[in-house]
Amino acid sequence: MKVRIYEHRAQYYETDQMGIIHHANYLHWFEEARIDLMDQMGMGYDMMEKQGIISPVLSVRCEYKSMARFGETVQVLVNLKEYNGIRMTMEYTVIDKETGQIRCVGESRHCFLTRDGKPVSLKRNYIEMDRAFREYTEQGKEEA
Amino acid sequence: MKVRIYEHRAQYYETDQMGIIHHANYLHWFEEARIDLMDQMGMGYDMMEKQGIISPVLSVRCEYKSMARFGETVQVLVNLKEYNGIRMTMEYTVIDKETGQIRCVGESRHCFLTRDGKPVSLKRNYIEMDRAFREYTEQGKEEA
Amino acid sequence: MKVRIYEHRAQYYETDQMGIIHHANYLHWFEEARIDLMDQMGMGYDMMEKQGIISPVLSVRCEYKSMARFGETVQVLVNLKEYNGIRMTMEYTVIDKETGQIRCVGESRHCFLTRDGKPVSLKRNYIEMDRAFREYTEQGKEEA
Amino acid sequence: MKVRIYEHRAQYYETDQMGIIHHANYLHWFEEARIDLMDQMGMGYDMMEKQGIISPVLSVRCEYKSMARFGETVQVLVNLKEYNGIRMTMEYTVIDKETGQIRCVGESRHCFLTRDGKPVSLKRNYIEMDRAFREYTEQGKEEA
Numbered sequence: 054m055k056v057r058i059y060e061h062r063a064q065y066y067e068t069d070q071m072g073i074i075h076h077a078n079y080l081h082w083f084e085e086a087r088i089d090l091m092d093q094m095g096m097g098y099d100m101m102e103k104q105g106i107i108s109p110v111l112s113v114r115c116e117y118k119s120m121a122r123f124g125e126t127v128q129v130l131v132n133l134k135e136y137n138g139i140r141m142t143m144e145y146t147v148i149d150k151e152t153g154q155i156r157c158v159g160e161s162r163h164c165f166l167t168r169d170g171k172p173v174s175l176k177r178n179y180i181e182m183d184r185a186f187r188e189y190t191e192q193g194k195e196e197a
Numbered sequence: 198m199k200v201r202i203y204e205h206r207a208q209y210y211e212t213d214q215m216g217i218i219h220h221a222n223y224l225h226w227f228e229e230a231r232i233d234l235m236d237q238m239g240m241g242y243d244m245m246e247k248q249g250i251i252s253p254v255l256s257v258r259c260e261y262k263s264m265a266r267f268g269e270t271v272q273v274l275v276n277l278k279e280y281n282g283i284r285m286t287m288e289y290t291v292i293d294k295e296t297g298q299i300r301c302v303g304e305s306r307h308c309f310l311t312r313d314g315k316p317v318s319l320k321r322n323y324i325e326m327d328r329a330f331r332e333y334t335e336q337g338k339e340e341a
Numbered sequence: 342m343k344v345r346i347y348e349h350r351a352q353y354y355e356t357d358q359m360g361i362i363h364h365a366n367y368l369h370w371f372e373e374a375r376i377d378l379m380d381q382m383g384m385g386y387d388m389m390e391k392q393g394i395i396s397p398v399l400s401v402r403c404e405y406k407s408m409a410r411f412g413e414t415v416q417v418l419v420n421l422k423e424y425n426g427i428r429m430t431m432e433y434t435v436i437d438k439e440t441g442q443i444r445c446v447g448e449s450r451h452c453f454l455t456r457d458g459k460p461v462s463l464k465r466n467y468i469e470m471d472r473a474f475r476e477y478t479e480q481g482k483e484e485a
Numbered sequence: 486m487k488v489r490i491y492e493h494r495a496q497y498y499e500t501d502q503m504g505i506i507h508h509a510n511y512l513h514w515f516e517e518a519r520i521d522l523m524d525q526m527g528m529g530y531d532m533m534e535k536q537g538i539i540s541p542v543l544s545v546r547c548e549y550k551s552m553a554r555f556g557e558t559v560q561v562l563v564n565l566k567e568y569n570g571i572r573m574t575m576e577y578t579v580i581d582k583e584t585g586q587i588r589c590v591g592e593s594r595h596c597f598l599t600r601d602g603k604p605v606s607l608k609r610n611y612i613e614m615d616r617a618f619r620e621y622t623e624q625g626k627e628e629a
Contacts, residue, residue, distance in 0.1 A: 059346060060568065064255065064369065064372070064373055064376075065213060065214070065372055065376060065386065065524035066213060066219050066221060066369045067373055068213045068214035069209060069210060069212045069214070070209070070212035070213070070214065070215075070216045070217075070267060070534075070537050071214075071541065072214045072216075073541070075209075075512055076211050076541075076542040077210060077509050077510075077512035077516075078509075078514065080508065080512065081354050081509055083351065084352070084353055084354055084509075085352055088352075088353060097412065098411075098412070099412040102502075107503050107504065107523070109508075109549070109552070110508040110549055111548070111549055112546070112547060112548040112549060113508065113546065113547050114544070114546035114547070115544060115545050115546070116543070116544040117541070117542055117543055117544060120541070123214060123386075123387060124385065124386070124387040162593065166449065187254075206482065208513065208516070208517055208520075209516055209520060209530065210513050210516055214390075215395050215397065217397070220368065220397075220398040220401065221365050221368035221369055221372075222365075222368075224364065224365035224368065225365055225496065225498050227498070228365075228497055228498055229496055232496075232497060241556065242555075242556070243555060243556040246358075247493065251359050253359065253361070253364075253408070254364040254405055254406070255404070255405055256402070256403060256404040256405060257364065257402065257403050258400070258402035258403070259400060259401050259402070260399070261397070261398055261399055261400060262399040264397070267530075267531060268529065268530070268531040353501060353502070353507075354501060354507050354509060356501045356502035357497060357498060357500045357501065358497070358500035358501065358502065358503075358505075358555060359502075360502045361502075362500050363497075365498060380539070411502060460495045
């Protein structure tokens with residue numbers, strides 16, 4: 054799958070009085086890019102939720118390398134690092150589009166739950182989704 | 198009813214690169230104070246939602262008088278200005294606790310809906326809530 | 342001036358537990374569109390700040406007409422309604438791109454200040470900016 | 486030093502359409518508690534900034550254990566895990582005040598910079614601050 058890189062323009066309301074983008078907003082950008090990737094995989098997050106599946110965050114981490122500023126456009130590279138049918142790990146690299154400078158690298162881990170909080174095995178019960186995730190993961194590995 | 202004034206400490210993540218609290222955050226503070234008031238009236242917003250009622254915002258306005266800054270504690274005075282059984286209007290004054298300086302004044306209007314979006318008449322169907330709102334509104338008027 | 346309409350995709354982190362976009366986020370969208378318009382006018386907000394001018398919000402209002410939801414793309418139409426050399430008023434209409442349904446209409450008023458908070462007359466001291474604002478306002482009126 | 490535990494009430498605007506607190510907001514809570522701790526140590530963040538020192542985040546991580554919901558009060562336990570004169574690591578545990586259930590655990594690493602981005606050694610140039618950090622760290626270790 055040829056992936057279209059996700060872009061975000063750093064907004065004024067995302068800055069703080071240090072004059073930079075507040076660090077918590079990068080988690081928003083990760084989410085934007087993750088959801089965009091799943092859209093591109095044909096598994097829009099809204100579609101998942103309509104099927105009664107939610108995908109909460111188990112953990113997140115982010116290392117800040119340089120400071121993003123208001124007005125710059127960042128590219129958020131996102132990679133489905135691991136997927137095993139019940140959990141997945143996504144990794145992210147945020148770069149300044151103009152200079153290519155890395156702003157941060159990060160990772161988020163997710164599981165799949167029903168609306169009332171029970172674990173879902175995509176592998177068993179949502180075969181089509183499971184296949185899409187697997188294909189994307191394998192391809193990602195080959196390209197790496 | 199003796200109302201406890203709602204206080205909020207202006208947070209670092211609420212600032213922007215102008216070095217002040219970003220203007221959109223005042224709507225958050227209005228909401229915090231509105232929900233706190235409804236708690237004090239014995240009609241917690243979580244309780245309303247459990248009864249299947251949501252209370253979306255119809256309109257909001259805010260006039261900014263002076264700039265709140267990181268670290269200051271503001272008091273959010275909130276008043277139930279109007280209530281007619283199907284709609285309500287709340288008004289707000291945000292002041293710096295230390296100096297008494299007014300930061301902003303504002304207003305929000307709300308209706309009551311069921312979860313699936315149908316209008317609810319508290320007057321007809323939720324008599325207890327209706328009474329609480331009326332008592333609080335009348336008292337507010339007398340005090341004014 | 343031919344203006345490119347500003348678009349925003351409603352994000353997951355912008356929703357609340359009512360299942361809709363939280364009302365405060367519309368102020369963010371107004372800001373995004375306002376800054377984009379000023380960019381198109383050749384007066385990027387970052388450029389203004391580099392010249393030592395900030396443009397705080399004096400007031401804002403928003404009337405919510407229908408509920409925006411996660412995943413939809415909205416168009417934010419923005420119009421420079423009034424400008425007199427020391428203040429300006431912008432008005433906004435947010436519509437769902439797919440259906441054309443109006444999500445909200447709003448307005449924000451702004452002044453111009455130096456970094457240390459003194460009022461700036463663009464008319465007197467920043468003639469080029471002043472001209473750009475005037476041209477855009479007049480054109481807007483003619484087109485209306 | 487006897488530390489007062491920081492408390493935060495989970496707000497409506499912090500929820501998302503999953504019906505829980507959006508995961509990015511925990512970074513805000515970490516920041517609130519971190520700043521509160523530094524206030525208690527006599528080194529308010531606003532005071533640091535007045536001395537021309539900023540303390541950007543180098544990295545952050547968070548493991549989500551259970552879901553916080555609107556209306557609950559959480560306690561944010563914060564511990565100065567490491568401090569060496571030029572960097573520090575804070576760790577956090579967020580628990581539901583009522584049940585004691587752990588919501589998440591996390592960590593953030595920080596350095597100290599001048600306003601124009603140059604590294605600051607508190608050890609060399611801000612002896613008083615350095616002492617306060619050290620005392621608090623050592624005490625933390627003894628108590629552990």
